[in-house]
Amino acid sequence: MGKRVAVIVGHPAADSWCGALADSYAAAARAGGHEVRMVHLAQLDFDPSLHAGYRQIQALEPDLLAAQATVAWAEHMVIAYPIWWGSVPALLKGFLDRILLPGFAFKYRPGKAFPEQLLRGRSAQLLVSMDTPPWYFRWVYRMPGIVQLKKTTLEFCGIAPVKVAAFGPLISSSPAQRATWLAKAARLADGL
Numbered sequence: 001m002g003k004r005v006a007v008i009v010g011h012p013a014a015d016s017w018c019g020a021l022a023d024s025y026a027a028a029a030r031a032g033g034h035e036v037r038m039v040h041l042a043q044l045d046f047d048p049s050l051h052a053g054y055r056q057i058q059a060l061e062p063d064l065l066a067a068q069a070t071v072a073w074a075e076h077m078v079i080a081y082p083i084w085w086g087s088v089p090a091l092l093k094g095f096l097d098r099i100l101l102p103g104f105a106f107k108y109r110p111g112k113a114f115p116e117q118l119l120r121g122r123s124a125q126l127l128v129s130m131d132t133p134p135w136y137f138r139w140v141y142r143m144p145g146i147v148q149l150k151k152t153t154l155e156f157c158g159i160a161p162v163k164v165a166a167f168g169p170l171i172s173s174s175p176a177q178r179a180t181w182l183a184k185a186a187r188l189a190d191g192l
Helices: 017-031 062-073 090-099 134-139 144-157 175-190
Strands: 004-009 035-040 076-082 123-129 162-167
Touching (some): 004 017, 017 035, 017 076, 017 123, 035 062, 076 144, 123 144, 123 175, 134 162, 162 175
Parallel strands (some): 004 035, 076 123, 123 162
């Protein structure tokens, strides 16, 4: 039986390389019998700033309500995004700030050091593009833009396991290398 898969394109441009990776994964997932819903951040209308932190919850715009419903629906999440300045793009960070709210993604409990993880039972795949060689990003920089999303965001909310596929350096890649990466993204969907 197929899984419910949410594919989130975290690049702020509609025609990005991350979008191509996400499309390759989504097509393979559909071919494998999985139900796929796509969320393209470039197409959403929302304020990415969490103006009052979590002291006061901002009302979610219709696009964010729909995206949050897709996350709730999903059994598996895929997030395709580039590494910019060692981290995730601001639009992706703002999207996550806005939808992964207390009471939806986690819940603090009196007297407990760690919150209840409200998104348990879901897994995730990160498709990460970068201009830095992935080995250098891992061993020298220690992967801040991956650790942040994997450990302190998704796993904090109970999403596990979170698998990572890094693609780079993009800036010097050839068309043949990019075709290989697109095929790899498709193969990752075979493991659902």
